[in-house]
Each structure stands twice: as structure tokens, then as C-alpha cells.
Amino acid sequence: MKKRTNEQWLAELRGRERDRATEDLRAVLVRGLKVTFAGRVRGLDETAEDLAQDALIRILNNLDSFRGESRFTTWAQRVAVRVAYTELRRRRWRDVSLQEVIERHEGSGRGLGALTDRASSPERETERKMMVETLQRFIAEELTERQREAMVAVMYEGMPLEEAARRIDTNRNALYKLLHDARKKLKKRIEAEGLSSGEVLEAIGEG
Amino acid sequence: MLNPEDLGKLARALDMTREEELACDECFEELDRFVEMELAGLDAAAAMPLVQDHLEKCGDCREEHQALLNALRTEQGWTPVRLIWARLRRFFRADRGPD
Ligand SMILES: [Zn+2]
Numbered sequence: 001m002k003k004r005t006n007e008q009w010l011a012e013l014r015g016r017e018r019d020r021a022t023e024d025l026r027a028v029l030v031r032g033l034k035v036t037f038a039g040r041v042r043g044l045d046e047t048a049e050d051l052a053q054d055a056l057i058r059i060l061n062n063l064d065s066f067r068g069e070s071r072f073t074t075w076a077q078r079v080a081v082r083v084a085y086t087e088l089r090r091r092r093w094r095d096v097s098l099q100e101v102i103e104r105h106e107g108s109g110r111g112l113g114a115l116t117d118r119a120s121s122p123e124r125e126t127e128r129k130m131m132v133e134t135l136q137r138f139i140a141e142e143l144t145e146r147q148r149e150a151m152v153a154v155m156y157e158g159m160p161l162e163e164a165a166r167r168i169d170t171n172r173n174a175l176y177k178l179l180h181d182a183r184k185k186l187k188k189r190i191e192a193e194g195l196s197s198g199e200v201l202e203a204i205g206e207g
Numbered sequence: 208m209l210n211p212e213d214l215g216k217l218a219r220a221l222d223m224t225r226e227e228e229l230a231c232d233e234c235f236e237e238l239d240r241f242v243e244m245e246l247a248g249l250d251a252a253a254a255m256p257l258v259q260d261h262l263e264k265c266g267d268c269r270e271e272h273q274a275l276l277n278a279l280r281t282e283q284g285w286t287p288v289r290l291i292w293a294r295l296r297r298f299f300r301a302d303r304g305p306d
Contacts, residue, residue: 032278070239
């Protein structure tokens with residue numbers, strides 16, 4: 001494949017040499033995706049080709065948004081990685097509903113009682129229990145149902161933002177903001193009660 | 208109900224929470240510049256602290272960042288040694304704390 005500057009990539013992808021430049025770009029994307037997903041998906045070659053095709057369409061439709069702040073191929077691979085992960089997360093979590101995840105969390109029997117399993121002094125246990133109760137009260141009082149559910153799914157159960165977002169009819173960016181707002185509200189409440197997040201960590205034995 | 212593991216996650220997340228954080232789209236916009244700095248052995252985290260901060264907090268973006276780094280490293284023939292040095296530099300800087 002011939003080396004191209006950013007300007008050459010753009011000019012060729014838009015011009016008469018479009019077909020050859022597109023094929024070269026496709027090859028770059030396929031190679032990158034194979035590196036990313038080697039050993040992690042079945043049918044690697046086919047998966048990489050399919051994902052590269054999806055990414056290519058997205059890239060060609062958005063050439064105008066390339067601002068030339070990086071190499072063109074870096075910019076293009078960034079799009080490909082995002083397209084690929086979106087699809088792979090979708091496949092991986094396809095059969096899991098948000099309700100299931102939340103119920104699994106609630107039903108996991110890992111309630112307050114589990115705290116006493118940790119070896120420490122009774123005073124420390126009492127302090128920790130009080131902190132848990134305090135935090136739970138703040139969560140109940142400060143956060144919306146939506147924020148609480150998102151927190152359980154994403155923060156505790158490790159569901160990707162993107163997947164949780166799809167299930168509550170929002171998008172990943174908006175869900176990040178929703179959770180950021182939730183964290184800020186809790187932090188402010190903790191501070192308003194004369195505590196700090198450092199003291200919370202301390203009380204639960206993580207400080 | 209919060210179990211000890213959740214509680215730890217929540218407390219750490221609150222401790223790390225800043226008033227201003229990038230959301231995923233803004234992080235994505237900067238990601239190509241960020242990885243190119245990393246690949247060049249520069250301190251991307253110091254140059255773009257809000258991107259670094261988002262990558263520490265967001266599993267989705269972190270995963271994509273790692274994948275992009277791996278893909279580019281292969282494509283452009285970046286040696287792992289160079290990357291390790293870049294990471295070490297960052298690690299020691301972090302260890303020393305703010306200058
Ligand atoms: Zn993100």
C-alpha cells in the first residue's frame with residue numbers, strides 16, 4: 001500500500017482514485033480489527049471484514065468532520081474501534097435485560113450482613129454499618145430511580161454504558177452525564193452533612 | 208442493597224468525582240490525538256488530563272482506547288518497548304505527585 005499524507009487520503013477518497021484508496025483504507029481497518037479481536041471472537045476474518053465495512057461507510061460519510069489533528073488513519077481506526085465495540089457489546093449482552101441485571105444484584109444475598117465477615121473490631125464494624133446506612137439514605141433521597149438503576153447496572157454489575165443506555169432509551173454520552181450528575185449529587189450531600197468522600201473511604205476500610 | 212464490594216466502588220467513584228468531567232463524546236473527539244501522543248512517548252495524561260480522567264472512569268471508553276492503541280501499535284510498527292517506557296515515565300510522575 002502506498003503511503004499517503006492526510007491531504008492525499010482525503011483527496012483520493014473523494015476523487016477519481018476513490019476505489020483504490022477505499023480498498024487500502026479497508027485493509028488498514030481490517031488489520032487493526034484483527035489485532036483487537038484476535039482470540040476473542042469466533043470467525044475472526046469474517047467479523048473483522050464485516051465490522052470494517054460498517055466502519056468504512058461511517059468514515060466515508062463523515063470525511064468532512066476530520067479536522068486533521070491526527071493522522072487520517074488514526075482518526076479512521078478510532079471510528080472503526082468504536083463501531084466494532086458497539087456491535088460486540090450488543091452481541092454479548094443481547095439476551096440480558098436491565099431488569100434481570102438489577103434483580104440479580106438485589107437477589108445476590110450480599111446485603112449488609114456480608115460486612116461482618118470482615119475481621120475487624122466491633123467499633124469499626126459499627127462505624128462501617130452506620131456509613132452504609134447513611135449512604136443508602138443519601139442514595140434514596142438524592143437520586144432518581146433512573147440514576148439508581150443505572151448505577152446498579154453500570155457501576156456494580158459492569159454493564160457497558162452503551163448497553164445500559166440502549167435499554168433506557170438514551171445514549172452512552174447522556175448516560176455518562178446522568179451518572180456524573182448522580183455522583184456529584186451524592187458527593188455534595190455527603191459534604192453538606194459535614195463529611196468528605198475521603199472519610200467515607202476511611203470508614204468503610206478502603207481509605 | 209450495598210454490599211462491601213459495591214460500597215468500595217461507590218466510595219472510590221465519589222472520591223474521584225470532579226465538578227467538570229468530559230463525557231464520552233468529548234473524550235472520543237480527543238482520543239486520536241491522545242493515542243498519538245502516547246505512541247510518540249509523550250505524556251498524554253499530563254497534556255490532556257480530562258481525557259485521562261474520563262478513561263479512568265469510563266469502562267467503555269477505556270476498552271476502546273486500549274484497542275485503538277493496540278491496533279495502531281501494530282499498524283505503525285511501534286515497539287512495545289517504547290510504549291513501556293512511556294508508561295513508566297507516567298507511572299513515576301504519578302508516584303512523585305504534583306511537582
Ligand atoms: Zn466514556
